[in-house]
Amino acid sequence: MFLKAFAAKVFARYVHFTNSWWIENPVVAQEKVFKELLKTAANTAFGKDHGFSEVRSYEDFALRVAIRDYEQLKPYVERVRNGEKNVLWPGKPIYFAKTSGTTSGAKYIPITGASI
Numbered sequence: 001m002f003l004k005a006f007a008a009k010v011f012a013r014y015v016h017f018t019n020s021w022w023i024e025n026p027v028v029a030q031e032k033v034f035k036e037l038l039k040t041a042a043n044t045a046f047g048k049d050h051g052f053s054e055v056r057s058y059e060d061f062a063l064r065v066a067i068r069d070y071e072q073l074k075p076y077v078e079r080v081r082n083g084e085k086n087v088l089w090p091g092k093p094i095y096f097a098k099t100s101g102t103t104s105g106a107k108y109i110p111i112t113g114a115s116i
Contacts, residue, residue, distance in 0.1 A: 034058065040114075045087045046076055070107050080110050089114065 022029035038061070042052040050064045070077075080087045081096065093110035100106075 034061075041089060043086065044089060045079065045084075071104065077108055077110065081108060 038047075038052045038055050041047040044052075047053070052064075055061045055064060076088050080093060083092070085092050088110060089112050091112070093112045094116075095111050097109040097111055098106055099109065
């Protein structure tokens with residue numbers, strides 16, 4: 001039992017240490033993730049259509065990417081379902097999650113390794 005408790009404490013310290021930077025700097029950490037996501041998606045069809053490579057701030061992003069419902073995003077999803085790569089995210093999704101579709105029929109959500 002002592003060994004398990006010791007290992008748990010060592011692991012907890014490691015997790016705390018590896019997470020302490022973003023815990024202490026949440027805004028900077030979120031901006032870093034935001035920029036990484038934009039860079040990763042810049043060469044997708046959606047990223048090119050919305051000028052992700054030109055986005056420098058959240059305000060730029062908000063001006064370029066309107067809030068939309070599934071029906072407005074559906075043409076991109078259909079391209080992915082038809083086997084096209086690099087549409088919403090680099091590569092192809094692993095599979096699609098199908099929603100129950102209570103309001104407008106079934107909806108297909110691409111699931112990628114990154115989203116998992």
